[in-house]
Amino acid sequence: MxxxxxxxxxxxxxAGGGMAIHALxxxxxxxxxxxxxxxxDPHKDFRNHKQPYDLPFxxxxxxxxxxxxxxxxxxxxxxxxxxxDIAFTTAPGTVWTWRRCxxxxxxxxxxxxxxxxxxxxxxxxxxxxxxxxxxxxxYEEIAPYYTRVERMIGVASTVQNRPSxxxxxxxxxxxxxxxxxxxxxGAKKIGIPYLPDRIAQLTRSHAGHPACHYCGNCTxxxxxxxxxxxxxxxxxxxxxxxxxxxxxxxxAKNILTDENGHAxxxxxxxxxxxQEIEVYGRAVVVAASCVESARILLNxxxxxxxxxxxxSSGQVGRNLCDHLYGxxxxxxxxxxxxxxxxxxxxxxxxxxxxxRWQNLxxxxxxxFIRGYSVYPDGGCAGFPYYAGQLxxxxxxxxxxxxxxxxxxxSFYIQAPTQRSxxxxxxxxxxxxxxxxIPAARISFAWDENxxxxxxxxxxxxxxxxxxxxxxYLGAGExxxxxxxxxxxxxxxxxxxxxxxxxxxxxxxxxxxxxYICDASVFPNCTDKTTTISILAFALRTTEYLIxxxxx
Amino acid sequence: MANxxxxxxxxxxxxxxxxxxxxxxxxxxxxxxxxxxxxxxxRPSTYKPSFFTPAEYEIVDKVSDLILPADDSPGAHDAGxxxxxxxxxxxxxxxxxxFRTGLAWLNAFAxxxxxxxxxxxxxxxxxxxLRKLAFRSQQAPTEVPGQEFFALIRKYTVLGYYxxxxxxxxxxxxxxxxxxxxxxCPHRDDPEHKHLPAPRV
Numbered sequence: 001m002x003x004x005x006x007x008x009x010x011x012x013x014x015a016g017g018g019m020a021i022h023a024l025x026x027x028x029x030x031x032x033x034x035x036x037x038x039x040x041d042p043h044k045d046f047r048n049h050k051q052p053y054d055l056p057f058x059x060x061x062x063x064x065x066x067x068x069x070x071x072x073x074x075x076x077x078x079x080x081x082x083x084x085d086i087a088f089t090t091a092p093g094t095v096w097t098w099r100r101c102x103x104x105x106x107x108x109x110x111x112x113x114x115x116x117x118x119x120x121x122x123x124x125x126x127x128x129x130x131x132x133x134x135x136x137x138x139y140e141e142i143a144p145y146y147t148r149v150e151r152m153i154g155v156a157s158t159v160q161n162r163p164s165x166x167x168x169x170x171x172x173x174x175x176x177x178x179x180x181x182x183x184x185x186g187a188k189k190i191g192i193p194y195l196p197d198r199i200a201q202l203t204r205s206h207a208g209h210p211a212c213h214y215c216g217n218c219t220x221x222x223x224x225x226x227x228x229x230x231x232x233x234x235x236x237x238x239x240x241x242x243x244x245x246x247x248x249x250x251x252a253k254n255i256l257t258d259e260n261g262h263a264x265x266x267x268x269x270x271x272x273x274x275q276e277i278e279v280y281g282r283a284v285v286v287a288a289s290c291v292e293s294a295r296i297l298l299n300x301x302x303x304x305x306x307x308x309x310x311x312s313s314g315q316v317g318r319n320l321c322d323h324l325y326g327x328x329x330x331x332x333x334x335x336x337x338x339x340x341x342x343x344x345x346x347x348x349x350x351x352x353x354x355x356r357w358q359n360l361x362x363x364x365x366x367x368f369i370r371g372y373s374v375y376p377d378g379g380c381a382g383f384p385y386y387a388g389q390l391x392x393x394x395x396x397x398x399x400x401x402x403x404x405x406x407x408x409x410s411f412y413i414q415a416p417t418q419r420s421x422x423x424x425x426x427x428x429x430x431x432x433x434x435x436x437i438p439a440a441r442i443s444f445a446w447d448e449n450x451x452x453x454x455x456x457x458x459x460x461x462x463x464x465x466x467x468x469x470x471x472y473l474g475a476g477e478x479x480x481x482x483x484x485x486x487x488x489x490x491x492x493x494x495x496x497x498x499x500x501x502x503x504x505x506x507x508x509x510x511x512x513x514x515y516i517c518d519a520s521v522f523p524n525c526t527d528k529t530t531t532i533s534i535l536a537f538a539l540r541t542t543e544y545l546i547x548x549x550x551x
Numbered sequence: 552m553a554n555x556x557x558x559x560x561x562x563x564x565x566x567x568x569x570x571x572x573x574x575x576x577x578x579x580x581x582x583x584x585x586x587x588x589x590x591x592x593x594r595p596s597t598y599k600p601s602f603f604t605p606a607e608y609e610i611v612d613k614v615s616d617l618i619l620p621a622d623d624s625p626g627a628h629d630a631g632x633x634x635x636x637x638x639x640x641x642x643x644x645x646x647x648x649x650f651r652t653g654l655a656w657l658n659a660f661a662x663x664x665x666x667x668x669x670x671x672x673x674x675x676x677x678x679x680x681l682r683k684l685a686f687r688s689q690q691a692p693t694e695v696p697g698q699e700f701f702a703l704i705r706k707y708t709v710l711g712y713y714x715x716x717x718x719x720x721x722x723x724x725x726x727x728x729x730x731x732x733x734x735x736c737p738h739r740d741d742p743e744h745k746h747l748p749a750p751r752v
Contacts, residue, residue, distance in 0.1 A: 052714035063643035175735030338750025343725035
């Protein structure tokens with residue numbers, strides 16, 4: 001039997017892989033998609049309409065399993081979804097939490113939905129402040145792809161005319177809640193922006209998908225598909241086209257090469273049978289997410305590629321960046337004491353944000369370079385976490401819990417790290433995962449610039465609380481590196497093949513039929529989230545791949 | 552639709568209703584939100600604790616109801632908080648020793664102060680004992696184990712109550728409903744919220 005050769009093998013079905021699959025199948029290419037985990041059934045696996053009292057441990061989780069939960073999204077509501085079996089290691093001194101979703105659709109099933117475009121202030125940052133390199137692409141080149149992505153997925157926001165935040169095509173914004181109005185008034189007094197976030201959550205029905213019903217539990221998965229995820233938005237049509245075969249529980253191990261060192265397909269482990277299987281394609285798209293993509297390339301050693309495929313530059317795995325996340329300030333709004341409860345929680349903290357306001361006109365205005373953004377959170381949430389801070393018991397205690405219910409407010413910073421030689425992904429020389437695949441090892445620490453942003457952010461948010469008439473209760477802690485899920489930079493794009501892994505189209509310099517469609521190609525992290533940019537860049541990469549097939 | 556649980560069908564019905572209501576601009580934007588009407592699970596009248604002894608369980612039930620009593624909403628006893636605590640302690644090895652010794656300490660404390668078991672005391676006596684453990688101004692350095700136990704049982708009472716339907720309804724938790732439009736601040740003419748109506752609570 002002649003071996004089957006697909007037009008393209010795509011590793012991963014998240015934002016980047018899903019977009020590649022979508023564009024390829026629409027163009028008539030035969031695609032085999034490898035996915036490391038299972039398919040999810042929204043009606044069984046998404047418990048977003050369960051109340052705590054519907055779950056045995058009220059959402060707190062079985063104490064015997066709780067210690068294995070990875071961060072706040074991994075909990076009793078999402079049990080059985082996040083990946084726990086595939087090992088990774090950390091270099092001495094590195095602390096890293098790594099919440100991976102290997103289910104079909106990957107993290108798009110549960111993402112935070114903030115969807116701001118990158119800008120020329122991001123792409124040309126090096127020219128402005130002298131650190132590192134510019135991106136090999138301009139805003140003008142990528143803007144049309146952002147527009148097309150926004151039309152596909154639906155993003156709610158307003159036109160804001162801010163230099164670092166180009167405006168797009170938006171659905172009506174989420175409405176401001178009481179806390180937003182109060183904080184917006186305070187922000188005006190101290191001259192920082194408080195605006196509707198760009199949020200991929202459908203404020204009206206869009207492209208055949210129903211409007212949001214504001215249950216507030218997006219990060220448990222959406223059973224109506226009212227925010228973008230590839231299983232709701234891309235994969236059904238791709239499968240219907242007859243051009244797509246998704247292989248689930250297919251853990252990509254390495255890229256196969258032909259006699260010229262070009263990509264010939266992918267070897268993967270079937271997690272059910274533990275068998276190694278090869279699948280062949282005329283081109284390969286790697287979209288396994290930043291760290292996994294680097295791991296696959298580094299594990300793809302051959303006669304042609306002794307240090308890993310597409311790694312003649314030695315840059316695969318290097319330049320790992322992340323967002324520093326942490327609670328910069330907590331307080332409460334006395335204006336709302338004793339007021340009726342209000343559905344503040346319904347958008348899971350994505351109504352508003354404080355887009356980057358630092359170093360815009362003058363790139364060296366602050367003690368740090370670049371900038372950060374901040375997300376506010378608060379109001380009537382499910383559980384009154386502040387109760388532990390109150391003294392006493394009885395009717396007074398209960399009344400005080402109720403009285404304070406609408407008042408809590410906090411801020412969460414999103415501060416990018418800058419590339420450095422000491423932050424990178426390598427292959428652990430000793431440790432293999434349960435399928436015998438050498439494990440990724442992460443070396444990472446916050447850099448000084450990012451920590452200066454954290455200090456700046458704490459002061460700004462304290463100032464904002466005070467200007468808003470709030471009681472300031474102090475700052476919180478910096479989260480563990482890896483919390484944000486916004487890793488970038490292990491396969492950076494750039495024009496020089498000696499210094500960068502891919503060209504500006506996301507095609508690897510070394511291997512012309514090997515493309516990368518995830519945040520690993522981003523030269524650095526910005527103050528914005530990554531998903532909409534992964535989608536826009538992946539669309540551009542995939543259309544370039546399609547053009548190349550024709551010639 | 553046959554394979555869907557009643558739960559699932561109910562949610563779909565709610566979503567349909569929300570979608571229908573949202574067609575009518577005359578409706579107020581989110582006041583029409585549909586109530587989630589799933590029944591409160593009925594509690595057997597006699598609960599058999601799986602970790603606590605009957606005597607211990609009686610104290611847990613009593614103390615939790617002292618911490619969050621009935622007022623204009625039902626209290627911890629009605630919300631089944633003692634059952635929740637028994638369930639959590641039975642499943643959590645690290646809680647078992649502190650609860651067992653803490654309950655014994657509390658009973659001994661009652662005996663020392665009032666000459667009776669905790670369960671035999673009056674409401675006033677219960678409240679007086681707990682005040683000594685709860686308020687910094689009344690805490691004695693010799694009673695640290697009791698203060699720690701009180702903090703522990705209060706924490707689990709709050710957890711159990713405000714994750715129950717009764718407790719979430721007491722807060723008027725907005726997540727018990729769905730909404731046809733993004734909820735909007737009703738006081739847009741008062742952005743700083745300096746002139747709100749008098750507090751309800």
